[in-house]
Amino acid sequence: MSRCKEWLKDTTNLAYLTMILVWLTTVITIKGFARLGHNVSTLQTAALMGFAVLGQAVVVISGGIDMSVSEIITLSSVTCAACIKAGLPTPVAMGIALLACMLVGAFNATSIVFLKVPPIIQTVAAGCIIEGTLLVLTNGTPPAGCGKLLSWMSKGKPLVVTNAFWIWMAVYAILWWMMNRSKFGRYVYAIGTNVNTAKNSGVHVTKMNYMIYMLSGFCAGISGILMLGNIGSTYLTIGDPYQLYSIASVVIGGIAITGGKGKFSGVIAGTILTVLIRDILNVMSISEAFRNIFQGLLVLVLLLAYGRERRAR
Amino acid sequence: MNEHTKSIASLTDRLPNQHKKLLSVYITFCVFLIAELIMDPLILKSYSRMWPLSLQFAPLMLCAMSQGCIMLVGGINLSLGASLSLATTIAAVTMFEGAGGTVGGIVATLVSGMAIGLVMGTVVTFGRLPDIIVTLAFSYIWNGAALLVLSKPGGHIPSAYSGFLQSQGVVPFAIIMILLLLVFWKIIKNTRLGINIYAIGGNAKASFESGIHVRLTKILAYIISGLFMSGAALVLVGQTGCGDPTIGNAYGTKSIAAAILGGFSFSGGIGQMKGAVLGAFIYIAIENVLFFSGFSSFYQYIIQGAILIAAIGLKVVSYYRRGGEGA
Amino acid sequence: MRKITRKWFGSMMAVCLAASSLAACGGSSGGAASTTAAQAETTTAAQAATTAAESKAEEEPKSDSKEGGYKIGWSTIYLTPSWMQETSGLMDACIEKYKADGVISEYSIANADGDTSAQISQIENMIAEGYDAIILDAGSSDALNQVVEKATSQGVVVVNFDSLVTTDKVTCRIGTSDAEYGRLCAQWLVDTLGGKGNIIVFSGPAGVAVSDGRESGAMEILEQNPDINIITTLHSEYNSAPAMEVLNPVLDANEVDGICALGGSLASASLTAVLDKGLDMIPICGENYNGFLRQWSDLVDDGFESFAVCQPNWLGVLAVEQSIRILNGEDYDQDVVVPIPAIDNNNLSEFVPNDYSDDWYPIADITEDQIQKYLTPGA
Known part of the structure; x- marks a missing residue:
C-alpha cells in the first residue's frame, strides 16, 4: 500500500497513469476512437509537435523557458521549403534549416548569458526578430517546396505508425540518455535547481546554456521540417499554435516550470495527453466557447492533481 | 533585527532612489518623445491631436501597469490578452444608455476585472502553482468566456460614454484616468499592503517568516492587477464603441514588453507604475516612429525585438558594472 | 564613482536608442519625413x-x-x-x-x-x-x-x-456578403446530398465577424433542411495544419456524409484528411484556394464533385x-x-493547372467592363 502511495507521488508516473486512463476512457466511450487509424493520427499529431516539446522540456528543466519555439518551427519549415525549391537535395535542405534553428538557439544563449536578458524576454524578442526577418525575406508568401522523401519521412507508415513518430521516439531515446545517463543531464538539473551552486561546483554554465538553447532550436527545427512534410507546404504562421502547447505539454508531463524538478520521461505522456484532451473536446458537440473553457479547466485540474509545489512557506 | 524590519528598512532606503532607478527609462522616454514630436509635429500645432493619441496610448499603459503589478509579486500574466477581451465584452453587454446604465456598466466591468484577478490569485496561492502556468490555463478559460458573452464583435456602448472619452476638454479623460490610478497606486504603495507586495516579490520565504501574509498579499496584487486591466478595457470600449472577443490578443506580449521597458524585473520586487506607463509610451512611440517614417510594417517586428534586447541588455550591463546587483 | 558610471551608461543607452530611432527615420525616407510633415x-x-x-x-x-x-x-x-x-x-x-x-x-x-x-x-x-x-x-x-x-x-x-x-x-x-458565401456553400451541399445526411460545419476562427457571418449564412440554409444532421461545428484558423488536427478526431468518431467547409484551406485540409483515412469520397465544398483546386482537379477523373466560391x-x-x-x-x-464568383466541375479547368503555389487564390483578372458594371451607381 505504502509502496503504491510512493509510486503515485512521482509526478511522472501520475502523468502516464492519467494518460492511459484518459485514453482508455476515450476508446471505450467514443465510437471510432478504438480504430487503429485514429490512434495513428493522434500519435502523428503528438509526434509533430512532440519534438518542440522535447527541446522545451530541457530548457524548462534548466530553469529557463523558450518562447521562440513557434517562430523556430516556422523558420525551419520555411527555410527547408525554400532550399528544396531552390533545387537542393532534401537532406542538405534539412541540414541548412536545422543549422539556422541552432543559430537562433545560439543567439538566445548569447543574450541570456552575456547580456543577462531574462530567457522569457530574450526568446520573445528573438521570435519577433525571426518573424520580421521571414516577412521581409519572403514578402509574406513563403516558397512552396516539399519532396517525396520529406513527405515519406513525415507521413510514410512502413511500420504501422508514421515515420514521424518513430523519429520522435529515436530523438526522445537519445535525449533520455543524455538527460539521465550523461553529465549533460546532471548539469542541466544542477543549473535548474540553483545556477550559483552549479557554477560553484564547476559546471560550465555558459557552455551549458549554449548547448541547451541550441538543442531546443534543433528540436523545434525537426518539428518544423516534418510539419512541412506532413502538409506538403508551409506558411508563415505554421508554428504559432505550438508555443503555448509546448509549455503546457511539458508541465502536464510533470516537469516543474520553475526548473530542476521532474523527470524528463514525462514529456511523452504530457504531449500525448495534451493532444488527447484536444481530440476529446473537438469530438464533443459543444460551442467553441466551451471547448476553450474546458481545455483551460482540464489543464488546471491536471496541475492541481500533480503540478503543485511543496508546501514550503 | 528581524527580516521584516530589515526588508522594510531596505525598502525605505530604496524609495528615495526611485527616480534614479528610472533614470534610463526617463532618458529613453525623452528620446522617443522627441522622436514622436519630430515625426508627428501636429501634436504641437493642434492640441486636439492629444485625444486620439491618449486613446492610442492609454490601453497599453494600463495593461503594462496590470502586468507590472503581477511582476512585482514575482509572477507573470499570460492571460492578460484574453481577460482584456473578456472585460470588453462584459462592458459591452452591461452598459446601457443613460447615466445610471453607463455608471452601472463601468462598475460591473471594474468588479469583473477584479473578480478575474481574484480567481487567478486564489488558484495561484491556494493551488501552490506557478503563476505562468495558471495564467496560461486561464487564458483559454477567459477566451472561452469572452466568446460566451459575445460570439462576435458587438454589444452596445452608449454613445454618450464614447463621446465623453473623446470629447475635447482641458485634459483627455484617459490621461486623467491613468493619473488617478497612479495616485491610487501611490497611496497603496505606502500602506502596509504596498510594502508587503514589494517585499514578497523580493523574497517570498523571508517575507513569510517575518510575518507577512504572503497569500493574502498576492491575491490582493492580482485583484489590483485586474482592476488596472478592466480600466484598459473601459478605454478600449470607449475607443471602439463595442465589445470584441478577440481584441485583447495583441496586448499579451506587448504588455510584458512594455513593463520590462519600464523597468520591471522578472524576479519580482523591482519596478514602479510610472515606469510601466513610460514603458508603454516608448513601445507605442517605436511603432509610431516606424509608421511615420514610412517603413514597411514588416520591419516593425525586427526593430521591436532588437530594442527589447538592447534596452534590457544595456540596463543589465550597467547594473553589472555597478557591482552586480542583478536584474 | 558609482554615480558617474550610472550616468555614463544612461547616456550611452540614450545615444544608442537615439541612433536606432534616427536610423529608423533615415533608412528609407529621412528627407521625406520632414516634407510629409509639412504636407500634412x-x-x-x-x-x-x-x-x-x-x-x-x-x-x-x-x-x-x-x-x-x-x-x-x-x-x-x-x-x-x-x-x-x-x-x-x-x-x-x-x-x-x-x-x-x-x-x-x-x-x-x-x-x-x-x-x-x-x-x-x-x-x-x-x-x-x-x-x-x-x-x-x-x-x-x-x-x-x-x-x-x-x-x-x-x-x-x-x-x-x-x-x-x-x-x-x-x-x-x-x-x-459573408452570409451569401455561407448560403451558397450550404445550398450546394444540401443539393448534392439530396437533402439528408450527417454533416460537419467547418468554420474559421471563433469570435471574428467574417467566419461568424459565413457560419450563420450556412446555418440558415441547413436549418431549413430537417433531414440534415449537423454532427458538430468546428472552428480553426484558416490554415491547413491546425484544421486537420481539429478535424481528424471528428472524422474518426462519426459517419460523415459531407463537410461544409467555409474557407479554402479548411476545405483542402478536409479533403486531405478524408483521403489519408481512405474513406469514401464525400462532398466537400470549398473556396478557390489553389491547394484545394489542385486536389480537386486530380480527383475529377474519380468522379469527385465539388463547388468553390471566391472572395475576389x-x-x-x-x-x-x-x-x-x-x-x-x-x-x-x-x-x-x-x-460571389463560383467554381464547379464545369469551369474548374479555367483555374487549374497553374504555376502558383498551393497557398494562392487563382482568380480571373477584373476587366474594365466589370469595374464599370460594379461601380456605376444604380447598376
Whole structure:
C-alpha cells in the first residue's frame, strides 16, 4: 500500500497513469476512437509537435523557458521549403534549416548569458526578430517546396505508425540518455535547481546554456521540417499554435516550470495527453466557447492533481 | 533585527532612489518623445491631436501597469490578452444608455476585472502553482468566456460614454484616468499592503517568516492587477464603441514588453507604475516612429525585438558594472 | 564613482536608442519625413477650411484644388496571409498606373497585424497626416465605426472593402456578403446530398465577424433542411495544419456524409484528411484556394464533385478605383455588393493547372467592363 502511495507521488508516473486512463476512457466511450487509424493520427499529431516539446522540456528543466519555439518551427519549415525549391537535395535542405534553428538557439544563449536578458524576454524578442526577418525575406508568401522523401519521412507508415513518430521516439531515446545517463543531464538539473551552486561546483554554465538553447532550436527545427512534410507546404504562421502547447505539454508531463524538478520521461505522456484532451473536446458537440473553457479547466485540474509545489512557506 | 524590519528598512532606503532607478527609462522616454514630436509635429500645432493619441496610448499603459503589478509579486500574466477581451465584452453587454446604465456598466466591468484577478490569485496561492502556468490555463478559460458573452464583435456602448472619452476638454479623460490610478497606486504603495507586495516579490520565504501574509498579499496584487486591466478595457470600449472577443490578443506580449521597458524585473520586487506607463509610451512611440517614417510594417517586428534586447541588455550591463546587483 | 558610471551608461543607452530611432527615420525616407510633415500641415489646414464650409465634403469635386495628385492610404488588419499578399499585389499594379498618370501622388500601407486597436491608431495617424482617401480592410465589424465616422466627418474618403464595418457614415463599402458565401456553400451541399445526411460545419476562427457571418449564412440554409444532421461545428484558423488536427478526431468518431467547409484551406485540409483515412469520397465544398483546386482537379477523373466560391482579390482594385472616382466628384453608391464568383466541375479547368503555389487564390483578372458594371451607381 505504502509502496503504491510512493509510486503515485512521482509526478511522472501520475502523468502516464492519467494518460492511459484518459485514453482508455476515450476508446471505450467514443465510437471510432478504438480504430487503429485514429490512434495513428493522434500519435502523428503528438509526434509533430512532440519534438518542440522535447527541446522545451530541457530548457524548462534548466530553469529557463523558450518562447521562440513557434517562430523556430516556422523558420525551419520555411527555410527547408525554400532550399528544396531552390533545387537542393532534401537532406542538405534539412541540414541548412536545422543549422539556422541552432543559430537562433545560439543567439538566445548569447543574450541570456552575456547580456543577462531574462530567457522569457530574450526568446520573445528573438521570435519577433525571426518573424520580421521571414516577412521581409519572403514578402509574406513563403516558397512552396516539399519532396517525396520529406513527405515519406513525415507521413510514410512502413511500420504501422508514421515515420514521424518513430523519429520522435529515436530523438526522445537519445535525449533520455543524455538527460539521465550523461553529465549533460546532471548539469542541466544542477543549473535548474540553483545556477550559483552549479557554477560553484564547476559546471560550465555558459557552455551549458549554449548547448541547451541550441538543442531546443534543433528540436523545434525537426518539428518544423516534418510539419512541412506532413502538409506538403508551409506558411508563415505554421508554428504559432505550438508555443503555448509546448509549455503546457511539458508541465502536464510533470516537469516543474520553475526548473530542476521532474523527470524528463514525462514529456511523452504530457504531449500525448495534451493532444488527447484536444481530440476529446473537438469530438464533443459543444460551442467553441466551451471547448476553450474546458481545455483551460482540464489543464488546471491536471496541475492541481500533480503540478503543485511543496508546501514550503 | 528581524527580516521584516530589515526588508522594510531596505525598502525605505530604496524609495528615495526611485527616480534614479528610472533614470534610463526617463532618458529613453525623452528620446522617443522627441522622436514622436519630430515625426508627428501636429501634436504641437493642434492640441486636439492629444485625444486620439491618449486613446492610442492609454490601453497599453494600463495593461503594462496590470502586468507590472503581477511582476512585482514575482509572477507573470499570460492571460492578460484574453481577460482584456473578456472585460470588453462584459462592458459591452452591461452598459446601457443613460447615466445610471453607463455608471452601472463601468462598475460591473471594474468588479469583473477584479473578480478575474481574484480567481487567478486564489488558484495561484491556494493551488501552490506557478503563476505562468495558471495564467496560461486561464487564458483559454477567459477566451472561452469572452466568446460566451459575445460570439462576435458587438454589444452596445452608449454613445454618450464614447463621446465623453473623446470629447475635447482641458485634459483627455484617459490621461486623467491613468493619473488617478497612479495616485491610487501611490497611496497603496505606502500602506502596509504596498510594502508587503514589494517585499514578497523580493523574497517570498523571508517575507513569510517575518510575518507577512504572503497569500493574502498576492491575491490582493492580482485583484489590483485586474482592476488596472478592466480600466484598459473601459478605454478600449470607449475607443471602439463595442465589445470584441478577440481584441485583447495583441496586448499579451506587448504588455510584458512594455513593463520590462519600464523597468520591471522578472524576479519580482523591482519596478514602479510610472515606469510601466513610460514603458508603454516608448513601445507605442517605436511603432509610431516606424509608421511615420514610412517603413514597411514588416520591419516593425525586427526593430521591436532588437530594442527589447538592447534596452534590457544595456540596463543589465550597467547594473553589472555597478557591482552586480542583478536584474 | 558609482554615480558617474550610472550616468555614463544612461547616456550611452540614450545615444544608442537615439541612433536606432534616427536610423529608423533615415533608412528609407529621412528627407521625406520632414516634407510629409509639412504636407500634412498644409493639407489638413486646407481640409479644415473646406470641411467647415461643406458638410458633405465627398460630394464636392476636389480634383481642381489638388495639384500634386491624391494621397491614398491602405489600412489593413493583416498583410501576411497570401490572400492579402495577392490583393496587395493587384492594388499596387493599379496604384502604379495612377501614379504614372499623376492622379495619385502618394500611397502607403499600414498593417495592423491583427490588432484592431492598432488599426484605429493607424487610421488616426492617416487622418492626422492629411490623407485624401483611406482604403480600409477592417479588423472588426464594429470596433472601427467611430474612427471611420471621425475620418469621414473630416472630409476623408473612406472606402471599405473585403471585411466591412457596420457604420452608415462610411463613404463606400465594397464587398461580397459573408452570409451569401455561407448560403451558397450550404445550398450546394444540401443539393448534392439530396437533402439528408450527417454533416460537419467547418468554420474559421471563433469570435471574428467574417467566419461568424459565413457560419450563420450556412446555418440558415441547413436549418431549413430537417433531414440534415449537423454532427458538430468546428472552428480553426484558416490554415491547413491546425484544421486537420481539429478535424481528424471528428472524422474518426462519426459517419460523415459531407463537410461544409467555409474557407479554402479548411476545405483542402478536409479533403486531405478524408483521403489519408481512405474513406469514401464525400462532398466537400470549398473556396478557390489553389491547394484545394489542385486536389480537386486530380480527383475529377474519380468522379469527385465539388463547388468553390471566391472572395475576389480584385475587391481591392475596385476600392482604389472607387476612391479615385469619389475624389474626382463622380457619383457612386454607398454599398457595392459584388456577386460571389463560383467554381464547379464545369469551369474548374479555367483555374487549374497553374504555376502558383498551393497557398494562392487563382482568380480571373477584373476587366474594365466589370469595374464599370460594379461601380456605376444604380447598376
